[in-house]
Ligand SMILES: Nc1ncnc2c1ncn2[C@@H]1O[C@H](COP(=O)(O)OP(=O)(O)OP(=O)(O)O)[C@@H](O)[C@H]1O
């Protein structure tokens with residue numbers, strides 16, 4: 001069953017026309033990746049879905065209901081949570097306070113304690129301030145903060161950016177656990193290996209348009225696509 005449909009959206013920043021007729025369709029329980037170079041429009045697509053940069057035309061439909069034009073808070077309340085590229089962990093709040101804040105804003109949250117089971121590394125850091133966390137720890141808090149809201153759809157915007165390989169492996173396991181808990185995931189990545197290991201299907205974007213969609217196996221086999229749109233040629237493999 002389709003859970004999220006993006007239908008021919010056009011999104012602008014002021015007069016700058018960034019997304020051109022972007023369409024996506026995601027089934028419940030799927031992991032779908034959105035790939036593309038810097039500036040392709042991946043973040044803007046996610047911001048359009050959650051209402052932070054509402055599209056000027058086209059529509060976003062969640063479980064059959066049009067959500068275009070609703071506030072970000074309203075969309076979040078319906079069950080779509082974004083883990084933003086820049087993480088936005090509150091620096092002067094502790095890990096526990098960051099999680100509790102997200103918990104208190106959600107309509108149907110999971111217990112904060114469950115997040116420490118999912119992210120054991122955060123358990124010892126409950127009383128640490130956000131500003132004292134490593135990049136990997138901040139990313140864990142950012143993901144936990146989204147998950148404590150018990151979303152049905154999780155949007156992960158370049159979650160592996162700047163993380164050490166061992167943390168990337170932890171994050172992969174966490175996403176797999178979350179998917180087993182029936183959360184649908186849309187994942188943008190420049191780290192195609194991470195995306196390919198998690199997703200079954202993907203879309204490739206370039207200059208604000210979807211230029212290809214297919215299974216991850218299809219994308220993996222297309223060296224031309226990888227070279228043209230994802231800067232992962234065979235030369236540097
Ligand atoms: N706040 C903004 N105001 C004006 N233009 C913006 C703004 N944010 C992004 N853009 C432009 O919109 C286009 C798409 O950017 P977007 O951030 O969606 O790309 P992206 O695929 O997420 O890139 P990256 O991989 O660098 O995160 C780019 O040309 C970018 O310069």
Ligand SMILES: [Mg+2]
Nearest residue numbers: 042043044085
């Ligand atoms: Mg981005």
